Amino acid sequence: MVRATFGLQQAELAKRIGISPSQLxxxxxGRRQPSLRVIGSLASTMGIPSSLVTLLASHPDEIANQDISxxxxxxxxxxxxxxxxxxxxxxxxx
Numbered sequence: 001m002v003r004a005t006f007g008l009q010q011a012e013l014a015k016r017i018g019i020s021p022s023q024l025x026x027x028x029x030g031r032r033q034p035s036l037r038v039i040g041s042l043a044s045t046m047g048i049p050s051s052l053v054t055l056l057a058s059h060p061d062e063i064a065n066q067d068i069s070x071x072x073x074x075x076x077x078x079x080x081x082x083x084x085x086x087x088x089x090x091x092x093x094x
Contacts (some may be wrong), residue, residue: 003028005056006046017041 003013003024014024018041026032034042036050043050055074 013045016045031066 001008006013007049009015009030010024011021014021017024017038019038023032027034027038039050039053043053
């Protein structure tokens with residue numbers, strides 16, 4: 001979901017975060033869990049907090065039983081904390 005949001009090809013994102021395209025494919029399909037290093041690299045590359053990457057990558061079943069207002073508040077907190085971040089966002093269209 002994160003990769004699609006930024007319009008990146010799988011091979012391009014994999015290269016930017018330092019993993020193979022096949023490893024990224026397995027992660028995206030839910031067949032392999034990313035390491036904290038991979039999550040951190042992805043967040044840094046995209047210019048968003050690691051916690052937002054984790055939330056965006058959550059399977060709908062994992063969050064289906066949670067109150068939508070709790071999820072909205074959590075997302076709002078993440079976005080507010082990201083706005084104060086010193087990270088540079090990924091330039092789109094490169």
